[in-house]
Amino acid sequence: MDRTDWPFFDARHREFAQALDAWAAAEVRDLHGDHDVDATCRTLVRKLGDAGWLRHAVAGRDFGGAGEAIDTRTICLARETLARHNGLADFAFAMQGLGSGAISLQGSPGQKERYLPRVARGEAIAAFALSEPEAGSDVANLQCAAHVEGEHAVLHGEKTWISNGGIADFYVVFCRTGEAPGPRGISAFIVDADTPGFEIAERIDVIAPHPLARLRFRECRVPLSQRIGAPGEGFKVAMRTLDVFRTSVAAAALGFARRALDEALQRATTRRMFNQTLADFQLTQAKLAQMATTIDSAALLVYRAAWLRDQGRSVTKEAAMAKMAATEGAQQVIDAALQMFGGLGVKSGQPVEQLYREIRSLRIYEGATEVQQLIIARELLKEVKA
Numbered sequence: 001m002d003r004t005d006w007p008f009f010d011a012r013h014r015e016f017a018q019a020l021d022a023w024a025a026a027e028v029r030d031l032h033g034d035h036d037v038d039a040t041c042r043t044l045v046r047k048l049g050d051a052g053w054l055r056h057a058v059a060g061r062d063f064g065g066a067g068e069a070i071d072t073r074t075i076c077l078a079r080e081t082l083a084r085h086n087g088l089a090d091f092a093f094a095m096q097g098l099g100s101g102a103i104s105l106q107g108s109p110g111q112k113e114r115y116l117p118r119v120a121r122g123e124a125i126a127a128f129a130l131s132e133p134e135a136g137s138d139v140a141n142l143q144c145a146a147h148v149e150g151e152h153a154v155l156h157g158e159k160t161w162i163s164n165g166g167i168a169d170f171y172v173v174f175c176r177t178g179e180a181p182g183p184r185g186i187s188a189f190i191v192d193a194d195t196p197g198f199e200i201a202e203r204i205d206v207i208a209p210h211p212l213a214r215l216r217f218r219e220c221r222v223p224l225s226q227r228i229g230a231p232g233e234g235f236k237v238a239m240r241t242l243d244v245f246r247t248s249v250a251a252a253a254l255g256f257a258r259r260a261l262d263e264a265l266q267r268a269t270t271r272r273m274f275n276q277t278l279a280d281f282q283l284t285q286a287k288l289a290q291m292a293t294t295i296d297s298a299a300l301l302v303y304r305a306a307w308l309r310d311q312g313r314s315v316t317k318e319a320a321m322a323k324m325a326a327t328e329g330a331q332q333v334i335d336a337a338l339q340m341f342g343g344l345g346v347k348s349g350q351p352v353e354q355l356y357r358e359i360r361s362l363r364i365y366e367g368a369t370e371v372q373q374l375i376i377a378r379e380l381l382k383e384v385k386a
């Protein structure tokens with residue numbers, strides 16, 4: 001039974017997943033960015049835009065979107081499918097959505113008109129700049145500041161671990177504006193990459209290479225018309241955006257895990273040893289059974305959370321469960337697959353070796369596993385007290 005036959009989905013989801021799968025197999029399966037991730041990501045964004053897939057990453061038909069609101073199940077199917085074929089393609093798709101998500105959700109009509117159609121066509125690359133050197137998990141403590149001078153906000157400070165940093169055309173930047181202490185004193189601004197006072201302070205290499213940078217703002221003047229939402233509402237804007245995309249991180253992990261199982265099945269049924277195939281050993285069969293079950297349990301959690309969100313229901317606990325189970329589970333599945341490949345599993349460039357590097361960050365970004373555990377427990381305890 002295909003997962004799109006589950007009751008969480010409509011016929012349009014089934015058609016979408018099948019069409020994207022066929023497209024990805026033909027267009028991006030072998031496109032890796034080992035030599036130049038910047039160029040590969042730019043190519044992928046254009047390809048995804050030209051083929052119309054990025055319309056699903058933005059909201060509003062008048063602004064290039066496929067629908068009036070972002071459909072979480074579609075976003076999750078897109079990420080799962082792309083990740084199964086190519087990690088960078090998933091990254092390119094996800095970042096167009098995450099980077100422009102705040103504009104889709106809370107931008108003014110002028111902001112939507114200026115940015116969203118270009119994001120949907122793959123003509124403008126987006127980035128989401130929340131984390132700082134001293135504020136990652138504890139992000140409400142961010143220090144990058146903005147003060148108002150006339151018709152401008154003047155930004156000072158740093159952001160780090162910013163995906164698409166260095167290739168983005170614009171950055172949604174969350175700054176302390178001081179209307180109230182803590183999370184109620186933060187505002188969101190759209191900063192075009194060519195704004196004076198904005199620079200890339202450092203490009204960061206990670207184990208699964210993709211464009212990533214530390215950003216610096218010095219006397220960076222942005223018109224107040226670039227603020228998203230009301231002053232002091234930036235933290236809410238950030239959390240609403242993450243609310244949409246957190247479940248999709250779990251979906252990407254699912255895609256990586258499915259690819260690892262595909263690779264493991266292929267290898268186990270063809271690798272001969274001791275006069276039989278690797279798959280003939282019960283020890284291997286136990287591993288395969290565990291991998292498939294881990295994948296299906298994660299998938300059920302992912303699509304439950306996505307379906308709930310599309311019904312307009314609260315998904316705080318469900319999205320956290322999906323992210324934790326899918327990313328931690330995918331790490332185990334990929335490790336088991338790599339083990340079945342023996343020495344070949346650790347050879348650079350092998351699909352399981354790439355997956356092994358690819359999955360690691362997903363257990364950290366958009367809320368590390370420990371943060372998800374705290375969220376789940378807090379929601380459980382609230383239910384007990386209610």
Ligand SMILES: Cc1cc2nc3c(=O)[nH]c(=O)nc-3n(C[C@H](O)[C@H](O)[C@H](O)COP(=O)(O)OP(=O)(O)OC[C@H]3O[C@@H](n4cnc5c(N)ncnc54)[C@H](O)[C@@H]3O)c2cc1C
Pocket residue numbers: 128129130131132133135136137138160161162163164206212361364365366367368369370371374
């Ligand atoms: C590849 C990659 C891409 C990223 N892209 C972006 C991006 O595009 N935009 C953006 O804004 N940010 C991005 N990030 C940043 C990411 O969201 C942060 O790395 C993450 O929130 C963790 O913050 P930190 O790195 O400062 O770790 P810290 O906050 O220092 O946490 C370190 C570790 O402490 C543990 N921990 C955290 N909280 C608790 C707790 N309450 N109890 C016990 N243990 C705890 C966790 O294991 C965590 O991994 C990216 C990160 C990576 C690795």
